[in-house]
Amino acid sequence: MASQSGDGAQKTVVLAYSGGLDTSCILVWLREQGYQVVAYLANIGQDEDFTAAKQKAEKLGAIKAAIDNKASFISHGATGKGNDQVRFELGVAALAPNIKTLAPWRMPSFYNRFQGRADLFAYAQQNGIPLPVTPKKPWSMDANLLHISYESGVLEKPSTVAPRDLYQMTSDPESAPDKPHLLTIHFKEGIPVRVMDHTEIKEITDPYKMLEHLNLVGGRHGVGRIDIVENRFVGLKSRGVYECPGGEILYQTHLDLETYTLDREVFHIKEELAVKLAKLAYNGFWFSPEGQYVFGCVKASQKDVTGTVHCKLYKGSVHILSRDAPVGLYNEQLVSMDVQGDYEPMDAEGFIKINGIRLRESHRTAHS
Amino acid sequence: MASQSGDGAQKTVVLAYSGGLDTSCILVWLREQGYQVVAYLANIGQDEDFTAAKQKAEKLGAIKAAIDNKASFISHGATGKGNDQVRFELGVAALAPNIKTLAPWRMPSFYNRFQGRADLFAYAQQNGIPLPVTPKKPWSMDANLLHISYESGVLEKPSTVAPRDLYQMTSDPESAPDKPHLLTIHFKEGIPVRVMDHTEIKEITDPYKMLEHLNLVGGRHGVGRIDIVENRFVGLKSRGVYECPGGEILYQTHLDLETYTLDREVFHIKEELAVKLAKLAYNGFWFSPEGQYVFGCVKASQKDVTGTVHCKLYKGSVHILSRDAPVGLYNEQLVSMDVQGDYEPMDAEGFIKINGIRLRESHRTAHS
Amino acid sequence: MASQSGDGAQKTVVLAYSGGLDTSCILVWLREQGYQVVAYLANIGQDEDFTAAKQKAEKLGAIKAAIDNKASFISHGATGKGNDQVRFELGVAALAPNIKTLAPWRMPSFYNRFQGRADLFAYAQQNGIPLPVTPKKPWSMDANLLHISYESGVLEKPSTVAPRDLYQMTSDPESAPDKPHLLTIHFKEGIPVRVMDHTEIKEITDPYKMLEHLNLVGGRHGVGRIDIVENRFVGLKSRGVYECPGGEILYQTHLDLETYTLDREVFHIKEELAVKLAKLAYNGFWFSPEGQYVFGCVKASQKDVTGTVHCKLYKGSVHILSRDAPVGLYNEQLVSMDVQGDYEPMDAEGFIKINGIRLRESHRTAHS
Amino acid sequence: MASQSGDGAQKTVVLAYSGGLDTSCILVWLREQGYQVVAYLANIGQDEDFTAAKQKAEKLGAIKAAIDNKASFISHGATGKGNDQVRFELGVAALAPNIKTLAPWRMPSFYNRFQGRADLFAYAQQNGIPLPVTPKKPWSMDANLLHISYESGVLEKPSTVAPRDLYQMTSDPESAPDKPHLLTIHFKEGIPVRVMDHTEIKEITDPYKMLEHLNLVGGRHGVGRIDIVENRFVGLKSRGVYECPGGEILYQTHLDLETYTLDREVFHIKEELAVKLAKLAYNGFWFSPEGQYVFGCVKASQKDVTGTVHCKLYKGSVHILSRDAPVGLYNEQLVSMDVQGDYEPMDAEGFIKINGIRLRESHRTAHS
Incomplete structure (x- = not known):
């Protein structure tokens, strides 16, 4: 418009x-x-x-x-x-x-x-501007497809519990359905590409509709509420209440698939970059040179994040149940306690001893 | 013994x-x-x-x-x-x-x-060693005051949902009480010093008993279950299931109090150090020179983390309801949308413009 | 005044x-x-x-x-x-x-x-303000005990070589003495406490006089010039020329003693914190909560940085010659190629193999 | 062979x-x-x-x-x-x-x-293996196009000055030519592509020959010697002496061009990644998943690092003299003290005040 x-x-x-x-x-x-x-x-x-x-x-x-x-x-x-x-x-x-x-x-x-x-x-x-017909709520609110945020007014006192009638996107977990909701999210190179809703027996692949559906069912089950005192870029502390049902489901399932499919060290480096990216986005630097640079680096980390995560929505939580990936670093035979696999237990001896050298040396110094 | x-x-x-x-x-x-x-x-x-x-x-x-x-x-x-x-x-x-x-x-x-x-x-x-009277469970288990961890056996297949009868410390959220449990945790310089249980009308200050009680009520409400594929120090990926009810309650409430009482930048630096400390502890380097050094730095960050956090346990989740602190950086008047406080709105203009200089320059370069 | x-x-x-x-x-x-x-x-x-x-x-x-x-x-x-x-x-x-x-x-x-x-x-x-008797130099300058900085005017063009007559604290390396100058700096817990000047056969322990003397002899030998395009906090790139002779000598010798006396991992963590501290100081956040916090952490890292570093000033450079410490992590017997010391070569086998597990697994995945 | x-x-x-x-x-x-x-x-x-x-x-x-x-x-x-x-x-x-x-x-x-x-x-x-005709040097040595490293033997005592006759790739700065050597290095997207030797009036563009030439002239002028106690991956401290003349010239000139052409924040993020990459390379993880990932991220940062750096080799040092770039973030008009450019001085007022809010709040808290 x-x-x-x-x-x-x-x-x-x-x-x-x-x-x-x-x-x-x-x-x-x-x-x-x-x-x-x-x-x-x-x-x-x-x-x-x-x-x-x-x-x-x-x-x-x-x-x-x-x-x-x-x-x-x-x-x-x-x-x-x-x-x-x-x-x-x-x-x-x-x-x-x-x-x-x-x-x-x-x-x-x-x-x-x-x-x-x-x-x-x-x-x-x-000036002929129509006056609002409903009284102003004692807080302010901002909404988009991903979330609703609430702040100011009665929320400005962090020791006050947020009013029950504040929330528009999510049910109170206490009045959410008693029967859990089962979902499988499919990711391809880090991007959600398919939602299987086992409770409603429904499959969605359109990106907009996936998020809309996850908001709907996540919201119904009271998923994604956050009450937090955040630190604004301008230097103020501010209390905010958020609803982000679909985002919470995607965040939890994506994180689970990352720990499953990514190499340990790549995951740790990516995590540091992701924290940077989150701060940049929060502070308004998405389109900055560093925002675009870090986004590119984070994106590059996702090439192996392909697979599915199975989860359960219930009374305000997302519970991860299991995960699978077509090709991956997880090696059942290698980790098994019952099979030796390609792993020599004696190697761990040297690994630990060499890792202990600095510690022994530190002990020697402290006691000399 | x-x-x-x-x-x-x-x-x-x-x-x-x-x-x-x-x-x-x-x-x-x-x-x-x-x-x-x-x-x-x-x-x-x-x-x-x-x-x-x-x-x-x-x-x-x-x-x-x-x-x-x-x-x-x-x-x-x-x-x-x-x-x-x-x-x-x-x-x-x-x-x-x-x-x-x-x-x-x-x-x-x-x-x-x-x-x-x-x-x-x-x-x-x-050799006269008594044989176990109960059949071995198809997984291994490790327990202490803080948690129980489960791994191996049937858990080695990450695409298999963990068996319902695995858990010993927590109820299944679906069979947890329908009535939530209300707690207030008091922290002094980052350390929990008092638990007020409003549901059982009980106050606990002994450290051991606090954790024991939080495990009890947290466990009763199904709080603190995690199902994850982790990355062992020896380089293997391994699926683990954890129960950590008391720890989860303390983690969530402590984090909330930190964001409320700590300066933004101190919090961010402390977060990086805490991630390092967690990795060091996980990998066995608690008593290393770097473990002790980082622990000292993290501890030094906690001097202002004093206050109370009010939370609700319900069907597997800890919900933060509100928080308070005797002295703190939160300044209701400063942040209020209704009061100008000590804040000049016009200053934000210069703040944003100066922050935008690099972005403008980057635009100029990209288009020259 | x-x-x-x-x-x-x-x-x-x-x-x-x-x-x-x-x-x-x-x-x-x-x-x-x-x-x-x-x-x-x-x-x-x-x-x-x-x-x-x-x-x-x-x-x-x-x-x-x-x-x-x-x-x-x-x-x-x-x-x-x-x-x-x-x-x-x-x-x-x-x-x-x-x-x-x-x-x-x-x-x-x-x-x-x-x-x-x-x-x-x-x-x-x-207004009866005395006019400057010397013509204004075509650059601006700022001085204190630690350094002189020059910027603006003719320096604003980064492709122009800085004028030879700019420098006030240091000789041009090309006209510096042909005979090198030998110094030993003693540090105690990271703080320089004594300067032994072997060339002038002089010992100084007063902090102010130490820095003054290092500026004098460092300056004489052309040490500590930097020509750089820096990034101001307000978002501008600016060309600056610096002279910092005493600081350069202390920086180089202190760094050498740190790598010698500090545990590897403590050193790496301290380095990250020191980079943060430098940025905070540069941007004016020394007295901020995070500035004071990081300063405390950096200080805590220095308790073992005690010893001496022997160096040579010559034609613009500080050359580290050798170092010593009363007690330290350096273990001549352990590292010696001629002595086995307390080190089992076979342990390295397991250490490498375990470190290689992730790499083997990554290879397997990439080729499956 | x-x-x-x-x-x-x-x-x-x-x-x-x-x-x-x-x-x-x-x-x-x-x-x-x-x-x-x-x-x-x-x-x-x-x-x-x-x-x-x-x-x-x-x-x-x-x-x-x-x-x-x-x-x-x-x-x-x-x-x-x-x-x-x-x-x-x-x-x-x-x-x-x-x-x-x-x-x-x-x-x-x-x-x-x-x-x-x-x-x-x-x-x-x-076994008919020819015996070495020259007596073994009391240290060990390793060489390639980029450097020579020396360690062990007489070097194992860090308080001993390295012998004068150790060095094979570089002259002693004290016996290096009295006349400096002038070079301009051209970089394209972070890669050196041309060396202009103004002293020998020579232009080189072949990668191998560039490094060979920089080794030759850098070595002649005593550039690139390092004497350091390093921290081996196996946990030992070890004293090493290095010669790296061509690498030192490329490092210094490249760094100068980076600070000149890169956005401040991109530079800082890239620096952290480069430190990681250096550690990974040192420890043998170049071909690891994280080594390849970080290398890709560092590479991505270099797209704007195009330009020339003019430097002088003299008695052991590389002195940066000036730099230029075809297109860049450096904005002479913007930074000039004589021209206002596109910069409103009053904006800095708001910028500083907003940055000071956290500091004022911290002062308030500390004094309440």
Whole structure:
């Protein structure tokens, strides 16, 4: 959904629009400042009425005109204390560095004018912005295909238990089904390529539908809730609650297949790189030189991560049951306690003794 | 429990004795080789009949005499393919490098004589070693206060689901109580110092009893089961099943308190060190110079990890509910979306722009 | 040297004062803005006429009054593109977070007024600031006991060779003495405690005088020059030329003693931590929680780094000649090719074979 | 050079042959044990009379027959305490795991028979092995195109200065030319592709000849000597002296170009990987899964390392003078102190303040 109004090429701004009160006010306010506004609402899997949002944006002055000139500004409704602003703007810096960002919640002319919710309401009424019909929840929320995150409001006190009615993507484990759900996930070179749902007797191979289905059944069984105090890139500690049912299932099964199929040392090196990649993504450096470099290295580690993992969803957990791989480093004969295989027990003697040399030497030094 | 027999000082061996068939045969076999044997059975929290084991060892020729001479040998019944032999012997190398190890399962004179279970049975009958009254389980098992591990036998096939009757320390989550269990764990400088059990209305502060109680209630709720293919230090991949209910509860709550109380960067550095320490411990290098060094560094990171974590045990999971700390880096006012606190939103602008410089430059280079 | 004028407690600013044109103009400009200025010139080993600088500062309106009230501001003459501003201000944030910083080169009211050197000259003449008698060098320079750094101006072009007359602390290796200089450095727990100068037949134990002497003789022999393109914390690449003669001698000799006295694995872990510490120091995070934490860990690694290193300075290099330690992990008998020592050659067989298991398995997989 | 004798397919052994006393005795001894021996002497750039070695091997019973059957054994003369045996045999494990290694210096039947040099001499005389005409140097030595390493004998005492007549590849810096040597090295994607020798007015592009030339001129100027106590993989500390003139020049110039052309964070990540790769290569894991994986990651980092570095060789050192690159991240305008470029000084304010938040918070906590 993209819309636009006005005529000054220099002053076209693409606004990341949600259809909510904040970005609606920002839309009108930007027009007030002389910008023509293109409202952009991306479908990233969130549960949203896209048509209603489109109509609302048009009503507020966007979308009416064809896009006949390039935008030189981009705008969003993220606050000045969060990670979203950073991710948003570092992405722009990496991909389209000539575009300037307008972040109203960091602009005194905006945040001094809208000091509280009452100011937004008044402004909305003056400008024909429909007021929200449901009362604002006492927390904020962000959703996409992979997860919902909740923060602020009542969650700001880390010693308070998150409210039961917060969660939208997952059941409370205590009210989840009493019968477990059985799944097999197939991976090819680290990528999930097939979900076998043994409970619903169903096979899915479309990537979007796989994640959607895992969200559905994982959510039903209360899988993937996290309550954590995280460390934002801007240096603040913040309490967040997350729901990520499908992601949790994929994470657990993928990790199991990695330990099964990857060489020990490759796995350890890959783990360090993956931790780096996670930090880079969290801090908004996905499109940075180092983000792309580390991503390439992690990807290169996955060429042997092919196989299946069998798991059970039950009352909030993913339980790994077993795994298999067409070709792999696991060598049943070699490890067997009943068969000697290709392994000389006496070799372990030398292995241990040589590994002990430094320790003996350290003992000698400490006692000399 | 320590016992001894014989008279040649040079030939005294301390045997790590379990009371089972293997180490009983080893005990007799070592005496046959001319060693006087001190059978040593440490109480590390495993479920064991120590009196029976003592009587059995005495019957087989150990313990009768007072310890009147130093041992120069140590012996164990660990196999030549596992991690235990390494941990055992690297510990000796670090702490008492003059003591030599006899590892019968790596000595051809032993393993060629005892090629199967039948040979052990025959030897036991010839030497008055009581035969096990229960049939051998089709897996091997190791237990201490912290955990039980299972491996080999039917578990050697990673595509086979572990048998239901394997587990001794934890209930099957599916038959665990329907009512969750509420706990608060108090930590002081990273160490658990108090367990408040809100369900049983009980407070425990003795370290041993805390872990015992967490094992009990964690086990009752099916917490702490892991099924994994691990990478042994000797280079083999091996499938292991673990039960670690109390440890799981302490791990999850401690981690939560760390993210809450530690500075972000200190936490990240400590995490890298902790991964190193875990590998060192797994591979038997706890008493090595690097093991002791890293342990000291990790310990130094814990001085601010003081506070409480509130959690819920339910059907196999530990759910973190909330946390609190007397003094801490969490600053509710600073992070609040409703209060500006000591935070200037405009500063984020410069922060992001400066962080974006490298990204802009990289874009420039890629497009020049 | 600390001086102060005026009376408004709220408006007292401590200025990091160098006595040069820039900070003299800043001094006057700050007074113009209504601040009372305390000029502070720290003696960190740079070559400076402290008395002249004091008189100059007094002449410009500082130092006259006793310090009878606390300063709430701090100011410096660092530019907005460099690392110095960051180190300065992160130090303040860590140690005295209530003090605010005034950085004129980042304040439009200052930098718009002083757009070039001509503006500073005019302002100086108007305000009785003595003009520099020597023409400005076409580069900037920063000095302390440990080093001199040069950057900007003609150095900004990395393809240009640095001018021969740039260097103030070191001779050109080509005109350095033809006779080498012999030194022995004694370390105790990682700290240099004695310098034996065999060429000048001199022994020094005072820390300050040791470094001063190593700078002198190292500089004479052209030791410690570096020409590098570095990566500033603010994201810029910048060409810098450094002289660090005493530091280079201490670095090389200390490193040699570390590899000699430290356990291999402790050394590797310490190296990773030292790289982290260097980055933290470079970026201004010395007084941060992580800076202090890592410093403590690095320090803990040094308890066995005691001994002496013998080296030769010659035409720009430090050559390590030999080393000794009272007690150490080096075991001449163990490593000797002529003596078997406490080492069983056959143990290496098992060590290698076990280390080769993963490699054999990888070969098997790749060819199956 | 490959030679062979005998007829039993099962018993063919390829011996890594140097032509010296040790491997000549091993050759004869292996034949005595019933093996047919193929003597293999690889040309890896060492200074060697290959024809003489071939004749000697033939005289001792190798090379006479055509290679008409596959070898199932490999043998070498490396000692049981060193790294060479490990590298040799891990290479075999990775590339040809079915081939078995015979390491006589680890076989009691060999090392008990040849307990000293006198035993080797006697055996040589009995078996027509020519005795060395020059007395054995009191150290051992290993050479290839890249370096010469020296160890053992008089070097085993780390407090003894290495003898002046040890070095074969480099001049003593004190007797090196008084006139420096000027070079420019061209790199393409991290690989040296051209050496411009400005002193000899010469251009070289052939890889082998480039390294040969850099060894020659670097050696002439005394570049690349290292005297170090290293940590062998088998756990021993060992003193080694190295000469690596061409490698030192390439290392220094390549590093300079990397800091110039690589993004800061990519460089740091690559550095960590390069340290890993160096350890893996040193310990013999080049052909391991992790060796190949890390090598691929390091290689991927080099795509932008294209440009030239200008340097000076003088009296033992490589001095970097300047560098240039066709396209690069270095932005003269951006970093210039005289031009604002695309950089807003005020942004640094926010950058520093946000970076200081954690430090302020830490101060608050420590003082609460």
